[in-house]
Amino acid sequence: MCKQPLIPTIKGLFCQQDGVEYSIKNGIVDFVVGDLTESTNFLLRSTDIIDNIAKIYEGPYYGTVQMINAELGLPSMEEMATMVTEMVDAENGVGLDVACGTGFYTRPLAKKMRRVYGIDISMGMLETATGYAREREINNLFCPCECGETPFPGWCI
Numbered sequence: 001m002c003k004q005p006l007i008p009t010i011k012g013l014f015c016q017q018d019g020v021e022y023s024i025k026n027g028i029v030d031f032v033v034g035d036l037t038e039s040t041n042f043l044l045r046s047t048d049i050i051d052n053i054a055k056i057y058e059g060p061y062y063g064t065v066q067m068i069n070a071e072l073g074l075p076s077m078e079e080m081a082t083m084v085t086e087m088v089d090a091e092n093g094v095g096l097d098v099a100c101g102t103g104f105y106t107r108p109l110a111k112k113m114r115r116v117y118g119i120d121i122s123m124g125m126l127e128t129a130t131g132y133a134r135e136r137e138i139n140n141l142f143c144p145c146e147c148g149e150t151p152f153p154g155w156c157i
Helices: 047-072 077-087 106-112 123-135
Strands: 012-015 020-025 094-098 115-120 140-144
Touching: 047 077, 047 123, 077 106, 094 106, 106 115, 106 123, 106 140, 115 123, 123 140
Parallel strands: 094 115, 115 140
Antiparallel strands: 012 020
């Protein structure tokens, strides 16, 4: 990944060091290099399926999870988001939500932190996350990338 500031271009952002131009799609910088449909990894090849369920992800999907959690006496999704947010000790700091999906946990974290970056392999999830963040005027920035190749070196273990 580029270790220098990226240069804005007409199509996106350019890394002089690597000679790679990262496109911007719907306001989201796409750090995925290559065609995922050609990946040897089944999950990466299947991101289009995940993209298609993004718009209903926090609706029917979470509703089912909520019912199962209630039956098992587990916390609701909102309660879990509150617990995760309370565990983070980074008041006014910067955070990284890996595999952020639609930003369900990213949004409450952003209320506590100066900025939270959300990364996910699914552009559909990130577009939905960006829409939710804009509606709520939350300071999140989302970008697609593979977890092993994040634009945030040293942030992931």
